[in-house]
Amino acid sequence: MxxxxxxxVFILVAGALATDMWRWMGVLAGRRLDENSELFIWVKxxxxxxxxxxxxKQIIYPSGVLAASAVVLRVGAAGVGFAVFLATGKxxxxxxxxxxxxxxxxxxxxGF
Amino acid sequence: MAFxxxxxxxxxxxxFQGMRGLFSLxxxxxxxxxxxxxxxxxxxxxxxxxxxxxxAIVWALPSQMVLVSAMQSSAGLxxxxxxxxxxxxxxxxxxxxxxxEIKTSRTRAVTLFFLSHFVAITAWVFTLQRIKAIPRECRxxxxxxxxLTLTSVNTLIVFFLYGIVSTLPPILAGTxxxxxxxxxxxxxxxxxxxxxxxxxxxxxxxxxxxxxxMLPDFDILAVGLVAGTGAYAIDLVLRRREVTGE
Numbered sequence: 348m349x350x351x352x353x354x355x356v357f358i359l360v361a362g363a364l365a366t367d368m369w370r371w372m373g374v375l376a377g378r379r380l381d382e383n384s385e386l387f388i389w390v391k392x393x394x395x396x397x398x399x400x401x402x403x404k405q406i407i408y409p410s411g412v413l414a415a416s417a418v419v420l421r422v423g424a425a426g427v428g429f430a431v432f433l434a435t436g437k438x439x440x441x442x443x444x445x446x447x448x449x450x451x452x453x454x455x456x457x458g459f
Numbered sequence: 460m461a462f463x464x465x466x467x468x469x470x471x472x473x474x475f476q477g478m479r480g481l482f483s484l485x486x487x488x489x490x491x492x493x494x495x496x497x498x499x500x501x502x503x504x505x506x507x508x509x510x511x512x513x514x515a516i517v518w519a520l521p522s523q524m525v526l527v528s529a530m531q532s533s534a535g536l537x538x539x540x541x542x543x544x545x546x547x548x549x550x551x552x553x554x555x556x557x558x559x560e561i562k563t564s565r566t567r568a569v570t571l572f573f574l575s576h577f578v579a580i581t582a583w584v585f586t587l588q589r590i591k592a593i594p595r596e597c598r599x600x601x602x603x604x605x606x607l608t609l610t611s612v613n614t615l616i617v618f619f620l621y622g623i624v625s626t627l628p629p630i631l632a633g634t635x636x637x638x639x640x641x642x643x644x645x646x647x648x649x650x651x652x653x654x655x656x657x658x659x660x661x662x663x664x665x666x667x668x669x670x671x672x673m674l675p676d677f678d679i680l681a682v683g684l685v686a687g688t689g690a691y692a693i694d695l696v697l698r699r700r701e702v703t704g705e
Contacts, residue, residue: 354506354509354530355508355509355512357530357536357539358509358512358513358516358517358526359516360536360540361526361529361536361539361540361543362513362516362517362522362523362526362539362543363516363517364540365522365539365540365541365543365544365547366517366518366519366522366543366547366550367516367575367576368544369544369547369548369549369550369551369554370550370551370554370575370576370578371572371575372551372554373550373551373552373553373554373555373557373558373575373578374554374555374558374568374571374572374575376551376555377554377555377556377557377558377559377562377571378558378562378568378571380555380558380559381559382559382560385695387556387559388655388691388694389687389688389691390552390555390556391552391556391655391656392655392656392658392659392687392688392690392691392694393552393659393683393684393687393688393691394549394552394553394555394556394683394687395647395656395659395660395663395687395690396659396660396662396663396682396683396684396685396686396687396690397548397549397552397553397663397679397680397682397683397687398549398553398580398643398647398660398663399647399659399660399661399662399663399664399667399682399686400549400663400664400666400667400670400678400679400682400683400686401521401549401580401640401643401679402640402643402644402647402663402664403640403663403664403667403668403682404667404671404678404679405521405636405639405640406637406640406641407667407668407671408671409636409637410499410524410528411495411499411632411633411636412629412632412633412636413633413636413637416633421637424637424641425640425641425644428641428644428645429641429644429645429648432645432648432649437645437648437649439484439642439645439646439649440484442641442645443488443638443641443642443645446637446641447634447637447638447641450633450634450637451630451633451634454629454630454633454634455630459629459630459633
């Protein structure tokens with residue numbers, strides 16, 4: 348196989364197939380699922396908990412630049428943001444801005 | 460066929476409404492996250508074409524990050540396939556939870572298989588937040604408009620910014636990266652007033668460090684099953700109590 352083509356085949360198989368196959372399974376399962384069933388509530392709870400896992404990993408075990416920052420800062424920033432979000436009647440933008448303000452100030456003062 | 464024409468017209472209108480989702484806070488945050496991804500992919504030594512291709516056909520940021528780091532460390536095809544699978548399993552219940560909300564009895568399977576490609580966290584949360592306000596027969600059109608727009612615009616972002624944003628100042632790069640989890644957290648909590656969703660979200664976050672230490676390779680999967688099932692069970696018990704009036 349020509350040299351330039353291999354990464355694309357790699358991305359197609361190890362990336363797209365490994366991702367889309369779960370989406371297709373979700374369609375197969377979802378087509379049989381009744382919106383008002385107990386099973387549907389469980390699926391929704393599990394999907395939400397999986398996304399919660401993704402969120403928590405990005406905060407607690409980040410990759411890239413943030414990996415060098417203190418975990419206390421990241422968890423603290425997320426906590427402050429979420430508290431502001433709840434305290435302001437679920438104003439998403441205020442919660443997000445509060446979290447980012449705490450984080451960027453913390454990064455600045457820890458010499459980033 | 461006045462009725463048919465009317466339905467088609469409103470489907471087109473809802474497709475357009477979905478497209479307009481591009482001009483929203485969540486879409487802006489997603490675009491910022493893809494700016495971050497562009498820098499990461501460039502730093503990791505990927506070619507522009509590879510990063511663009513990956514964005515269009517994988518279309519799930521956490522899976523793309525795993526794929527990029529596997530390619531950077533020259534991991535084998537099978538190893539990479541398995542770790543990307545682990546990062547992507549969550550899409551199955553996410554799609555399964557969305558499909559009953561957007562389909563009608565006449566929706567074709569091929570439509571759903573096609574649309575499922577555009578399911579990723581942002582479009583999923585965004586759609587679930589607004590779905591009840593959309594007439595059922597227009598929901599697939601709405602999701603198609605949103606999904607196609609988000610995917611193509613972000614693919615274009617990766618294409619045009621490749622190599623340009625390779626050197627973001629560290630504070631900016633870190634803050635951009637942090638935007639994604641904090642947005643998912645607040646939007647997912649705000650998208651639902653149902654107790655079971657809040658239990659699953661809170662439980663999932665609290666259990667992640669525990670399972671990360673116990674099962675580092677399967678942590679997200681374990682968190683999903685344990686926190687999801689736990690949230691369902693607690694909610695079920697509370698619902699039964701409410702019914703019996705205890």
